Amino acid sequence: MPSKRKGKSSGPSLRFANIFRIVKKVLAYFFAVTILWVIVYRFIDPPVTWLMLQRGFERKAAGKTWKLDKKWRDFDELSNNLKCAAISGEDAGFMNHWGFDANAIQKAYLKNKAGKPMRGGSTISQQTAKNVFLWPGRSWIRKGFEAYFTILIEIFWSKQRILEVYLNVIEMGDGIYGAEAATLHYYNKPAEKLTKRQAALLIAVLPNPRRWQPSNPTKYINYKAALIRRNMRIIGKKLSFE
Incomplete structure (x- = not known):
């Protein structure tokens, strides 16, 4: 028993x-x-991202041709104006934080809680992790994976590598990805030749690059670009891309 x-x-x-x-x-x-x-x-260098593939299939479903315009440029081949504009407009504390900006997250939470237009608190590191390793969308599961990959790239990549990948994979127009393809399309010049104003305009449209164009900025985009240029004058003195 x-x-x-x-x-x-x-x-x-x-x-x-x-x-x-x-x-x-x-x-x-x-x-x-x-x-x-x-x-x-x-x-x-990451050859393709989930977002690139999704946008391509969306174009095919809409009866358009497949379009994936991207040209990779190494960190030293990208304009310092563009690097400074990206940090000034997207993540002022990029060079000092470890992937997360607590103040930006708190401000975004309070603004969203108050019912104001949705605003993200994502750093350049978080956006890079999301674009390179994850699928598009909004969910707590994806946010959790985003945090995980953000920690990993902060551990294993340098800040220069994170910014280089970010500026090469980010969506900058309909079927246009990365700074080089964008500057050739909008300004007919390579990314290393961007002026401060052009760089600021390119970053100013990033919340919705398929709606706005840096080569034909609206009053709102011009205003945002002016704020970015002001931040560039302040932050640029502290930045070193050597």
């Missing part, structure tokens, strides 16, 4: 042990693959 009771009680325990073993193995594979993925992209 005692042996039978022991057998019955060991059944659930054995199943739990098996489940726990499987979960541990899955987590080990997940961490191994994602960390390796991030390390590989420290040295190899």
